[in-house]
Amino acid sequence: MRKIVTALIIGVCLLLAYFTVTSVEKVVRSDWQEPLPLDQTDQSYRLALITQDIDTPFWDEVIEGASLQARQDGVMLERLGNYSHNEDDFLRNLELAIHAKVDGIIVQGLDTDEFKELTKIKAAFYSIPIITIANDVPMEESLRRTYVGSPQYQAGQLLARQLVEDMGVSGEVVLFYDQSEPYFQEQRKAGIEEVLEQYPGISVIPAMTTEHMDDVLATTQALLNHYPNVDSFIAVNANIVAGMVQEIGRRRQVDSLYIYTFDDHADVAKLLEKNKVDAVIRQEPEEMGRLSVQLIVEWLNGETVPLDFDGYFTNIDILKAIDAP
Amino acid sequence: MNTIQKKILLLTTIVIVMMVMIWSALTYYNRQTQEQYNAILQRYLLLNEINEVSQNMMTDLNNFLTLSSVDHLIKINDSQEQLETKKKEAWQLGHQENEFELINYINLIGSLSETVERSIRLHDQQDAEAARSEFNDASRIADYISETTLALVDKELKTYDDFYRSIIQQSAELNQLGIWLLLLLTFFLIIVTYTLSRSITQPINQLTEAANHLSRGEFNVEIKVNSNDEIAFLARTFNRMRLNINELISEIHLKAQLEKELQENKLLLQESQFHSLQSQINPHFLFNTLNTISKKAYLEGAVQTSDLLVNIAGLLRYNLRRLNRSVTLQDEVTILKQYIDIQKARFTDRLQFTEEIDEQLLSVPIPALTLQPIIENAIIHAVEPRENGGTIHFRVYDEDEFIQIEIEDDGPGMPKQKAIHLVQGLLSPEEGHSTGIGFTNVVKRLRIFYGRDDLVQVDSERGTKISLRIPKQKRGGMM
CATH class of the missing domain: 1.20.1330 (f41 fragment of flagellin, N-terminal domain)
Known part of the structure; x- marks a missing residue:
C-alpha cells in the first residue's frame, strides 16, 4: 500500500514537472527570426521598374523577366505600379523614385510633358539613368539612355501585311487610335500606313478616341454608322480594343470583320481566344524586362557606355486566333 | 545532528x-x-x-x-x-x-x-x-x-x-x-x-507509545525511535532510565528474598529454642540427679547402668549448650556414639550399628544436633517397629570439595513422594523426638548454615539412605 502511494506521488510529481517543463519551453522558445540587419557599406544597385499598369499578363511577364535578371546580377529591383492607367499615380511614382535617388529607373514611356519634364530635368539633376521599356519616348524629349522593347514601326508593318494577306488588296480599314497620340502609337500607325498605302484598293479610315470606355463606344458606334461596309478594324492602341469589340458585337457579326491589334493589354488574350480578334502582334515582354535590367546594370558598371540610343529591339511576331491556345 | x-x-x-x-x-x-x-x-x-x-x-x-x-x-x-x-x-x-x-x-x-x-x-x-x-x-x-x-x-x-x-x-x-x-x-x-x-x-508518537508501556509497568520493551533529532536523544535518555529502573527493581527483589530467608531463619531458631526451653526443666537438677544415680549405680556394681547414665547426661548437656552454636563434625560424631550406646542399651541385639569414618575429615564445622535427629529417625522407623531389629550404617568419607555423610538403614523405606517432600522440608515435624528436633528442622538449618540447597539427598528404595554433602569450605551462611 505504501509503495503504491509513493509510486503514485512520484508519478504525479513527474507528470506535473513534465507539463511545467514543456510549458517553460514554449514560453522561452520563439521561432521568429529577427530579419538580417542592413549592410550600410556594401550597397547593391537599387533599380525601380515603373509601369502604368500592374497585374496584367504582359506586365507580369516583364516583371518576371526583370526580377530574374535582377536576382542574377545581385541588384535590388522595386516595381512601382498602379492599377488601370492612373497617370497621376504613375508620375508620382516616377518622381518619388527620382527623389529617392535610386540608381536606375526602367519606366514605361509616357508621351506627356510632365513625364518628359521629370525624366529630362529631375532625373538628369540627380543623374539617374532612365531606360524606357515597351513604350518609347524619343530620346531628344526624354533624355532616356535607351529603349528596350518591340520595334513599333516594324510591328505596324507586320500587322498591316497580315491584314492584306487575310483581307486581300481592297477594302475599308478603320485605323483606331488614341487621340493623345503617344510616340509608340505614332510609330505603329506610320508602319501600318506605310504598308497599306501600297495598295490603292484599300482605303484607310483614321478614327480617334480617348481611352475612356464611353468615348470608345461612341466612336465605334459613329464609325459603324458612317461606314457600314467596313471590312477591318485595327486598334493601334490595345487599350481601346475591348470597348471596340464590345460595341461592334452589339451591332453586327464580329466574325465577319477582320480585327487586329497589339498584345499589350489584359483583354486582348481573352478576345483572341474567343476568336473576336483575328490576329495580334505578339511581343516578348519577359525578354524586355530581362534585357532592360541587364542593360542598365551594364551601364551602371560602365561596361556598355553609352547604350544604343536607337534602342534594343525584342522580337515580334503575329499571333493569329487559330494559333491561340 | x-x-x-x-x-x-x-x-x-x-x-x-x-x-x-x-x-x-x-x-x-x-x-x-x-x-x-x-x-x-x-x-x-x-x-x-x-x-x-x-x-x-x-x-x-x-x-x-x-x-x-x-x-x-x-x-x-x-x-x-x-x-x-x-x-x-x-x-x-x-x-x-x-x-x-x-x-x-x-x-x-x-x-x-x-x-x-x-x-x-x-x-x-x-x-x-x-x-x-x-x-x-x-x-x-x-x-x-x-x-x-x-x-x-x-x-x-x-x-x-x-x-x-x-x-x-x-x-x-x-x-x-x-x-x-x-x-x-x-x-x-x-x-x-x-x-x-x-x-x-x-518519533513523538513512538516515544508516547514507549511512555505508555513504562506507565503500564512493562519495563522490558526497548525504546526505539527512527530518527536522529532531539526526540531520538530524548528516547535514548528514556531508555537508559528504563534500564536503571529495571536494575533497581531486580535489586529490590533480591533484597526482599534475603529478608525473607533471614526471617525464616529466626523463626526456626525461636522454634528450636522454644523446644529446648521446654526440655530445660531444671537441667542442673537433672544433671546432678543423673550423676548421683550414675555414681550410685557404679557403687552398686551396675557399671553398664552407670555408663548409660553418663551418656544420657552428656547428651543432655550437649543438647542444652550447643544448639545455636556451630560445632565440629567430631563433636557430632561423639554425641552420636553416646546416643547409639543409649539406644543399644534399649534395643540390645536388635540394633546393629556399623561405622566407617575418615578421621581426617572430622574438623569441619557443622550445625549442632544435625546427625542425632537423623539417626533417631532411622531407629524410630527402621529398628523400633521390627521384631528382628535393624542395621544402621554410618559413613563419613571424602569426596573432592565435599564430605559425604551417609546414614543408611535397612527398614521398610518410604514412598518416593514422601522422600521428595522430606528433602524440600515440606513435612511438619512429628512428635516423639528426644531432642525435639525433626528432620525438617535439620535440613533447613543446614541450608541456612551453608547457604546452598543441594546438601541433603534421600534415597529410599530398599531401606532409607540419607546423604549429607558438607562443603569443606564454608561459604556464606548466616550462623
Whole structure:
C-alpha cells in the first residue's frame, strides 16, 4: 500500500514537472527570426521598374523577366505600379523614385510633358539613368539612355501585311487610335500606313478616341454608322480594343470583320481566344524586362557606355486566333 | 545532528529559494518583453518623428518664404539638424526586408534637405518664383516621405507580424505556465511538508507509545525511535532510565528474598529454642540427679547402668549448650556414639550399628544436633517397629570439595513422594523426638548454615539412605 502511494506521488510529481517543463519551453522558445540587419557599406544597385499598369499578363511577364535578371546580377529591383492607367499615380511614382535617388529607373514611356519634364530635368539633376521599356519616348524629349522593347514601326508593318494577306488588296480599314497620340502609337500607325498605302484598293479610315470606355463606344458606334461596309478594324492602341469589340458585337457579326491589334493589354488574350480578334502582334515582354535590367546594370558598371540610343529591339511576331491556345 | 530546527529552516529555505527563482525568472522575462515592446515602439516613434519634423519644416519654410523672418530660418535649421540625426538613427531600422524602402526613405530625407536649402538660397537671391517652385518640390517630397513612412510601417507590420503574434502567444503560454507551476509547487510543498511533519511527529508518537508501556509497568520493551533529532536523544535518555529502573527493581527483589530467608531463619531458631526451653526443666537438677544415680549405680556394681547414665547426661548437656552454636563434625560424631550406646542399651541385639569414618575429615564445622535427629529417625522407623531389629550404617568419607555423610538403614523405606517432600522440608515435624528436633528442622538449618540447597539427598528404595554433602569450605551462611 505504501509503495503504491509513493509510486503514485512520484508519478504525479513527474507528470506535473513534465507539463511545467514543456510549458517553460514554449514560453522561452520563439521561432521568429529577427530579419538580417542592413549592410550600410556594401550597397547593391537599387533599380525601380515603373509601369502604368500592374497585374496584367504582359506586365507580369516583364516583371518576371526583370526580377530574374535582377536576382542574377545581385541588384535590388522595386516595381512601382498602379492599377488601370492612373497617370497621376504613375508620375508620382516616377518622381518619388527620382527623389529617392535610386540608381536606375526602367519606366514605361509616357508621351506627356510632365513625364518628359521629370525624366529630362529631375532625373538628369540627380543623374539617374532612365531606360524606357515597351513604350518609347524619343530620346531628344526624354533624355532616356535607351529603349528596350518591340520595334513599333516594324510591328505596324507586320500587322498591316497580315491584314492584306487575310483581307486581300481592297477594302475599308478603320485605323483606331488614341487621340493623345503617344510616340509608340505614332510609330505603329506610320508602319501600318506605310504598308497599306501600297495598295490603292484599300482605303484607310483614321478614327480617334480617348481611352475612356464611353468615348470608345461612341466612336465605334459613329464609325459603324458612317461606314457600314467596313471590312477591318485595327486598334493601334490595345487599350481601346475591348470597348471596340464590345460595341461592334452589339451591332453586327464580329466574325465577319477582320480585327487586329497589339498584345499589350489584359483583354486582348481573352478576345483572341474567343476568336473576336483575328490576329495580334505578339511581343516578348519577359525578354524586355530581362534585357532592360541587364542593360542598365551594364551601364551602371560602365561596361556598355553609352547604350544604343536607337534602342534594343525584342522580337515580334503575329499571333493569329487559330494559333491561340 | 539533524535537528527539528534545521529541518524547518531547510523547508523555509527551499520555499524561499523557489519563490526567488520564480520571481527572478518572471522579472527577467518581463524585462525582456518590455525591452522588445520598447524597441518596437521606438521604431514606430522614430518613423513618426521624422515625418512630423519634415512636415513642420515645410510649414516653417512656407512661413519663411512669405514672411522672411529669421525665427523660421532658425527653426528650419533646427529641423534640418534633427533630420540629419534621425536619418542616422533610421539606418538602425533597416533589415533585408525593408532595405529598398528604407534607403528610399533616407534618400528622400536627404532630397528634402537639399531642396529646402536650395529654396532658401533662391529666396536669399531674391528669386521668389524659383524659390516657390523649389518649395513645391520640397512639399511633394515631404508628401513622399509621409507615403514612404506608411509603406515602411506597413512593411514593418508584415515583417514583424509573426513576431507580434508570437508575443501574444507567449503571454498566453505564460499564463498556462503559471498554472502548471502553481500546481507543481503546491503538490511538491504538500509532500515535503507532510514528510517533514511526519519526521517530527512519528518519533513523538513512538516515544508516547514507549511512555505508555513504562506507565503500564512493562519495563522490558526497548525504546526505539527512527530518527536522529532531539526526540531520538530524548528516547535514548528514556531508555537508559528504563534500564536503571529495571536494575533497581531486580535489586529490590533480591533484597526482599534475603529478608525473607533471614526471617525464616529466626523463626526456626525461636522454634528450636522454644523446644529446648521446654526440655530445660531444671537441667542442673537433672544433671546432678543423673550423676548421683550414675555414681550410685557404679557403687552398686551396675557399671553398664552407670555408663548409660553418663551418656544420657552428656547428651543432655550437649543438647542444652550447643544448639545455636556451630560445632565440629567430631563433636557430632561423639554425641552420636553416646546416643547409639543409649539406644543399644534399649534395643540390645536388635540394633546393629556399623561405622566407617575418615578421621581426617572430622574438623569441619557443622550445625549442632544435625546427625542425632537423623539417626533417631532411622531407629524410630527402621529398628523400633521390627521384631528382628535393624542395621544402621554410618559413613563419613571424602569426596573432592565435599564430605559425604551417609546414614543408611535397612527398614521398610518410604514412598518416593514422601522422600521428595522430606528433602524440600515440606513435612511438619512429628512428635516423639528426644531432642525435639525433626528432620525438617535439620535440613533447613543446614541450608541456612551453608547457604546452598543441594546438601541433603534421600534415597529410599530398599531401606532409607540419607546423604549429607558438607562443603569443606564454608561459604556464606548466616550462623
